[in-house]
Amino acid sequence: MYGERMKPTKDRLVEAAAELLWERGYAATSPALIQRRSRAGQGSMYHHFSGKADLAVAAIRRSAGRLRLAAEAALDSGTTALERLGAYLDTERNPLAGCRVGRLVQDPDVVADDQLRAPAGEFFTWLRQRIAGVLAEGVRDGELRPDTDPEATASLVVATVQGGYVLARAQQDQAAFRQATEAAKSALDRLRA
Template sequence: MATPERLIEATRELLWERGYAGTSPKAILQRSGVGVGSMYHHFDGKAGLARAATERSAQELMDAAEAHFSGPGPATRRIASYLLRERDVLRGCPVGRLAMDYDVVENPRLRAPLDELFGWLRTRLADLVAEGRSAGEIDARLDPQAVGATLAAVVQGAYVTARSAESTEPFEAAVRGALQLIGYEEEC
C-alpha cells in the first residue's frame, strides 16, 4: 500500500475509534508505520489528513447506501434494504461519530464531508419516499423531505442509543419503527 493510502487508512480507523480530538499525529504515524516527514509531504498536517480520511469514509458510505437505493424492487423495499443492511452497530457510524466532535463541527473544512454525506442521504431518502408515494406504497400525506430527514436521523440516533446501551436492540427497534413509518411490510 502506498504511503498516502497507509496514512489515510490509519487515520480513518483512529477517527472512528477515538474521534478527531483523540487522534494524534503520533498515533497516526504509529498505526500507519510511516515517518513524520512522509505525513507532511503528502498532507498539510492532521487536519488535511483527517479531511482526506473523512472524505473517503463518507464516499464509501454513500456508495454502500446507493447500492441499496438503486437496487431492484419498490421504493419501500430499497429503503428497507438500506435500513436493514449489515452494520457494526456497536462501533457506530465512522462519519456520524465526528459530528459530535467540537473541533470538527467548528472547522468548515473538516465539517464539509459530513455535511455532504448527510445532505446527500436526506435527499436520496426523500427521493425514494416521493417515489413510494407516487407508486401508492407510502402514505400520500407524508412529506418526503421530512420523512427522508427522519430516516437519516433514525439511523444516526440508533447508533448512539445502541452504543450507550451496549446492545444492538435499540438500533433494531428504531429500524423496525422506521419501517412501520413508511408502511413497509416484510415479504415472506
C-alpha cells in the same frame, strides 16, 4: 501507476486515519498513532499533508464516499420504495462502533473547522435527498399515500439510524439500534397507500 502489492504511503496514511477516526474520534486520534498504524514516519506525514486536520479531511472524505456507495447499493436494490428503504435500514452495521461520519460531528474540533465538517454535512444532505427521491417515487407510483412528505420522512429515516447509534453506544447494546430501525420500518409501512 504502481503495483498492487504495496499501496503508496499517502494512501496508507489516509486509510489509517479513516480507521482511527472511526475507532477513536478526532480528538483522540494523534498523528503519532496514525503514523504507527500506517507504518509511515513523522516526515512522510508532514510531507503529504499540512497537518492533522488536513489528513483528517482526506480521511473523512474517504469514509463518506464509502458510506455513500453502501447506501447507494441498498437504495438501488429492491423494486418497491419500501423494499429499498427497508434494505437501507437493515444494511447498517456495527452499532456499537458508531457511524463513521455521524460520530465525528459531535466532536467540537470537527464542528469548529468548516473544512473538517463540510464532508459530513454534504454526506447527510446527499443522503436525505437520495432517500427523499425514493419516497417521492413511491408516491408517484401510487405505492405510498399522496400526503406523504418525502423530505420530512427522509429526515426521520436518517435521524433514526444516527439516533440508533447513540442509543446502542449509551447502553452498550446492539438491540437498541435494531429496535429503532425496526420501528422506522413499521412507520414507513403505515405510509402504504
